[in-house]
Amino acid sequence: MTAHKNLSVAVPWSLSHYIPLNGFHPLYRALFDHAPPNVEFHAWDNVKLSNRFQRDIEIRDIVLRAANKENDKLKEFDSQSIAKMYGEHFWPPNLALTDALAGDIEFHHTAPYPSLKRPFVFHCESFAPVFLPFSQQGSGEFKNHKELRDHYHRIFANPLCLGIFSHMPETLDNLSRFFSDPVIDRKLFSSKIGLSLKAIADRDIPEKAALSRPTFLFVNSAHQNPANFFRRGGHIVLRFWKEFRASGHDGLLMLRCTKPSDEDLLDYGVDVSFLKVETGQSIIWAEDYLSNYEMNTLVASAHFFLLPSLSLHSVSIMQAMTLGAIPVVTDTVGTSVYVTNDELGIVLRGVRAAIWQTDPNTGILIDRYVRTPDLDDSLASQMTSHILALLDAPDA
Numbered sequence: 001m002t003a004h005k006n007l008s009v010a011v012p013w014s015l016s017h018y019i020p021l022n023g024f025h026p027l028y029r030a031l032f033d034h035a036p037p038n039v040e041f042h043a044w045d046n047v048k049l050s051n052r053f054q055r056d057i058e059i060r061d062i063v064l065r066a067a068n069k070e071n072d073k074l075k076e077f078d079s080q081s082i083a084k085m086y087g088e089h090f091w092p093p094n095l096a097l098t099d100a101l102a103g104d105i106e107f108h109h110t111a112p113y114p115s116l117k118r119p120f121v122f123h124c125e126s127f128a129p130v131f132l133p134f135s136q137q138g139s140g141e142f143k144n145h146k147e148l149r150d151h152y153h154r155i156f157a158n159p160l161c162l163g164i165f166s167h168m169p170e171t172l173d174n175l176s177r178f179f180s181d182p183v184i185d186r187k188l189f190s191s192k193i194g195l196s197l198k199a200i201a202d203r204d205i206p207e208k209a210a211l212s213r214p215t216f217l218f219v220n221s222a223h224q225n226p227a228n229f230f231r232r233g234g235h236i237v238l239r240f241w242k243e244f245r246a247s248g249h250d251g252l253l254m255l256r257c258t259k260p261s262d263e264d265l266l267d268y269g270v271d272v273s274f275l276k277v278e279t280g281q282s283i284i285w286a287e288d289y290l291s292n293y294e295m296n297t298l299v300a301s302a303h304f305f306l307l308p309s310l311s312l313h314s315v316s317i318m319q320a321m322t323l324g325a326i327p328v329v330t331d332t333v334g335t336s337v338y339v340t341n342d343e344l345g346i347v348l349r350g351v352r353a354a355i356w357q358t359d360p361n362t363g364i365l366i367d368r369y370v371r372t373p374d375l376d377d378s379l380a381s382q383m384t385s386h387i388l389a390l391l392d393a394p395d396a
Contacts, residue, residue: 010103011043012094012113025109026315027125030196042102049097066096082134082144082151086113089133105162112155122156123165123191125314126334127174127364137311138231140368142359149178157183167193168312168334174364195318202293205300208324213250214391216241217302217325219295219316220257229260231369233308233330235268239380240306240387242274245282247388253278256286256298269376299323304387308348308379310355310369314338321345326390328383332356333365346390348382350375 053060070092077084090113099115106120111132114120128135164187166172172188218237221228241253262272305320305327312334320327327345329335331352341347354375355367
C-alpha cells in the first residue's frame with residue numbers, strides 16, 4: 001500500500017449485525033496505530049452515525065433509500081439461495097453503508113462482504129468463519145459446499161479482489177483446496193501478524209512477584225466474552241489447580257471471567273467443594289470487565305498464562321508472550337505459528353487429533369467441538385506435569 005502516493009482505505013463497520021465478526025478485531029489494531037502517514041482509514045462510528053441520523057432526516061432518508069435498493073436486489077433471489085441468505089445476514093443497510101463509505105480500497109477481515117464497487121483486500125485467521133453464517137468453527141461439517149464454492153468464487157475470483165491473506169498456513173491451504181482455482185491461488189498470501197505496541201507498551205505495568213509463589217492467569221477471551229469458558233478450557237484449568245495444590249505447591253490462580261454455575265462445573269468434572277474452599281485463598285475470580293490497561297497489568301503480573309483451548313486465540317497468546325507470561329496452550333491448528341513446546345511455551349498434546357479431521361467431500365481440514373472426557377483428563381495431567389517440571393528447574 002505504501003507504493004501509492006496517498007491511499008484511502010475503507011474499513012466497513014456495521015450498525016448492529018457484526019457482533020459475531022468482532023468489529024475491529026484486536027489482531028488489526030496495529031494496522032490503524034502504525035499505518036504509514038500517506039494511508040488514511042475511514043470507518044463508520046456507530047454512535048456518531050446514530051446521532052447524525054437522529055438530527056438529519058435528509059441524510060437518514062438517503063441511506064434508507066439506498067438500503068431499500070439493496071433489499072429489492074435480494075428479492076430477485078430464491079428464498080433458500082446462498083446469495084439471498086448472505087445478503088440478509090449482512091443486512092441491506094450495512095451493504096448500503098459499505099458502498100457509501102469513503103475510500104479507494106476496502107479492507108475486510110474474518111468474513112467478506114465487499115461492495116464490489118472498488119478494489120478490496122481480505123484477511124482471515126481460520127477457514128470456517130470466512131463463510132459465516134453458513135459455517136461455524138467447531139461444527140464438524142461443511143454443508144452446501146458446492147453452492148458456497150460458487151457464491152464465494154464470484155467474490156474472490158473477481159478482479160476487484162486484490163489479495164486474500166492469512167497468517168495460518170492451514171487456512172491458506174484450505175482455501176486453495178476448496179476453490180481449486182489458479183486465479184484465486186495467485187491471490188493467496190501468507191501474512192505476518194502482531195500486536196500494536198500502543199496496545200501493550202506502558203511504563204506503569206508492574207514487575208512480576210517472586211516465583212516462590214507463582215501466579216497463573218486464565219482469561220475467557222480477548223473480548224472477555226462470558227460464553228467461552230469451557231471451549232477455552234476453564235474447566236481444565238480448575239482441574240489442574242486441584243492437582244497443583246495437592247502436590248504441595250503454593251500459588252495464586254486468577255480467573256478473568258464470569259464464574260459458571262456449580263451444575264455446569266460439575267458436569268465438566270470440576271470439584272466444586274474444592275473450588276469453594278480455595279476461592280478467596282488461592283483462587284481469585286475477576287468477573288468485571290477490565291480496561292485495556294487493567295488487562296495488560298493482569299497479564300504482566302502472571303508467570304503462566306493458561307489457555308488449554310479447543311481453538312486458536314492469537315491475540316491472547318501474543319499478549320501473554322509480549323508481557324512475559326509463559327503461554328500454556330494446546331496443539332490445536334494454528335498454535336505452531338506462535339509457540340514451540342519447551343522453547344516459547346508449553347504445548348499440550350491431543351486436541352488436534354481429537355477434534356480436527358479432513359472433510360471427505362472437500363478435502364479441507366475442519367474441527368468439531370465434542371466432549372471428550374479422556375482428553376480433558378490428559379490435558380489436566382499434562383498441564384500439571386509440565387508446569388511442575390518447569391518450576392522444579394528454575395534455570396529453564
